[in-house]
Amino acid sequence: MQKSISPEERAVNDFKLVYKLFQDILRLPDKGREEFGKSFRARSRECPSLLYEVGIISTISFMYAKTKDAEKQTYTVFINFIKQAQATSENLKKLNSTEGGYAAYLYLILSEIKRLVPKINIDPSSPLSCIEVLTGSGLLAILPSLLMPYLLEVKRLAEAVFPSE
Numbered sequence: 001m002q003k004s005i006s007p008e009e010r011a012v013n014d015f016k017l018v019y020k021l022f023q024d025i026l027r028l029p030d031k032g033r034e035e036f037g038k039s040f041r042a043r044s045r046e047c048p049s050l051l052y053e054v055g056i057i058s059t060i061s062f063m064y065a066k067t068k069d070a071e072k073q074t075y076t077v078f079i080n081f082i083k084q085a086q087a088t089s090e091n092l093k094k095l096n097s098t099e100g101g102y103a104a105y106l107y108l109i110l111s112e113i114k115r116l117v118p119k120i121n122i123d124p125s126s127p128l129s130c131i132e133v134l135t136g137s138g139l140l141a142i143l144p145s146l147l148m149p150y151l152l153e154v155k156r157l158a159e160a161v162f163p164s165e
Contacts, residue, residue, distance in 0.1 A: 011153035037162035044158035051144040065159020078103040
């Protein structure tokens with residue numbers, strides 16, 4: 001029998017990927033190296049209440065718009081980082097931004113939704129398709145509550161590790 005992993009444990013495991021990206025960014029020679037960390041920390045603080053205030057679809061849509069993926073392809077660069085666990089210096093510079101923080105946080109939310117509700121077929125690498133699937137799922141009212149233990153652990157980790165200013 002497979003052991004069930006708690007939301008907090010999943011958050012810790014996922015956060016390790018985000019922290020690895022942050023460490024890679026810190027190795028860049030440029031100044032202002034902490035934009036990703038500041039942005040991710042801010043997202044982790046604001047998103048839990050945003051989910052309750054505007055709902056899951058509006059939150060995901062807002063976050064995806066903030067990644068500026070159509071213009072800069074930041075979300076796509078982040079997905080490639082996740083798949084390869086490394087990025088070029090140019091891509092690290094692209095992720096070291098407010099948009100990079102949004103992309104990482106959005107990916108964590110979508111990944112956790114996929115784990116929480118495996119019966120709905122969502123693909124975290126495609127936020128627009130996730131929005132489409134979630135819109136017709138009948139889960140919109142309960143997802144914020146299901147996500148909260150995971151998101152609160154991500155928040156605690158982000159506050160412990162990433163700079164605030």
